[in-house]
Amino acid sequence: MAATTTQPARPPVLPPPSGRAGFGGTLRSEFTKIRSVRSTYWTLLVLLVVSIGIGAAISAGTAANWSHTSPSDRATFDATQASIAGLFFLGQLVIVVLGAMVLTAEYSTGMIRTSLTAMPRRGTVYAAKVVVFAVVALVVTFVAAFIAFFLGQSLLASTHESATLSQPNVLRAVIGTALYVTLCGLFALAAGAILRHTAAAITSVIGLLFVIPILAHLLPSSWYQDLERWLPDAAGRAISATVGGQDPHLFAPWNQFAVFAVYTVILLAVGAALFRKRDA
């Protein structure tokens, strides 16, 4: 029988506790989680490759066809936007997958139960996940944006239309696109917290970011013009453009960006509330 009510002294294996488990430890834990699964590396590698590769392909193609390009097309050609188009269009898709998986992978594997047993203060867990993902996404999107920009401009050098960071709007477009793509990831993270299912979260976010804008185009154009500035994808188009002046149907680039930022913050807040309130 293991029956024992007498308690032999166990030698302490840990230093006496002080304070309480909080945000710092959970932040380290979430960083360990994101860096210790292969899917993170694959996803980020794909993001870098498509962002830089597509930007380079568009730039090289444009340069090769420059002699056949009409003067009107040359006038509206946005060298900055062309070089970072890969990040803007496809990088966005990739980051949505990574963002959604931050929470849905915990649910699909059952790890959430282990995670919340180790750290039952759910607000802390959620906040740590958001911060770790945001930092990783920012680093990778900034790296992708700047490499894509410089590579693209060097490929466009023969056109004499290549952009430099000191030109008006260019730095805003490069940084803004990286920030926009990061926001898309956070938007997906929140969707993952709400839907708790990978496929559902990714499908919904792609629906909101890509499909709704396409459907909106089918509306009578005056309706579309009124609606356009409130669509989530408008932020990306406004922030990545450097030529052609202000689109009359959109807010100024940073204001347009702020619209999407507000959507993201609202969605993250809903996700946080549900994450705390629901049974795990």
Added chain:
Amino acid sequence: MIEVRGLSKRYGDKIAVNNLSFSVEPGKVTGFLGPNGAGKTTTMRLILGLDYPDAGAVTIAGKQYAQLAYPMREVGALIDAKAVHGGRSAYNHLLCLAQTNNLPKRRVGEVLELVGLTEVARKRAKGFSLGMSQRLGIAGTLLGDPALLMFDEPVNGLDPEGILWIRNLMKALAAEGRTVFVSSHLMSEMEHTADHLIVIGRGQLLADCTMEEFIARSSGQTVRVSTPQAEQLAMAVAEAGGTVLPGGSDGALTISGLIPAQVGDIAFEHGVRLHELTVVRASLEAAFMELTADSVEYRAAEDGQGQSPVPGQPLDEQLPAPELAAQGQSAQGQYSHEGRI
């Protein structure tokens, strides 16, 4: 110490736990028994704050689980060994858990050593067998060196070696003075480890008593002997005040009223050769069966009339013969198993 007070939880229109109250005392092994679907896992999830109760409250050392300063240093809980991200190595899985409670990194290596997973520490968890996953889960519960451990059906699906390992581990943890709260749907799992029993059925408390009380309540143990001199032994046993129970088609005798040592002594004194001497406690399992008979969720069609045991009759006689035999076998198997340790 865990205090459960008036706990209720329903999922949709299914009541999982219904006004449940009990406490788990420190320094003991408390068995949490009930048939499948009785609400054991739900209760454990409510204790850990994974689910929120519809009514009632749970405290651990006077606090809600989520309010504990360092939860892993006070409670080590394993509900589902497969609740792990399969793409993460055992080492990194434990590391990310340790970090949430500011536990030193060296603990990861120590608990891996303790459960015997050091060699596969860098292997991804998706390749682990159930037994290895169970070890990994238990390693996680030990990271914070907690005084209270909670395991949900820890031997379910394990091979005999794994079952033995878990049993010995629970005994060792209890011997160190830790509180162990362990659930099972098998009485036989509790027989050798639990000091206290909490039995539930359909989400309600059926019994909350010590193991001794539970044994006393049931109709006691019998001794099974097999011998080529059965008649001689039967007479000697009867002289000594024991009773030879009817049955035993294989020529073995089932004796009640004497402890195993007495039976052995009698055999020695009368020069009776024994080929086997086993304690059979079918009645303990039977007592559990009786207690939970009305609360079993799904039962086979043949006893669908839900006949409740006849009061006043010994439990053994109330059970259909094949079932009793099967239980005798299992209890027996266990003892000989123990004998090989």
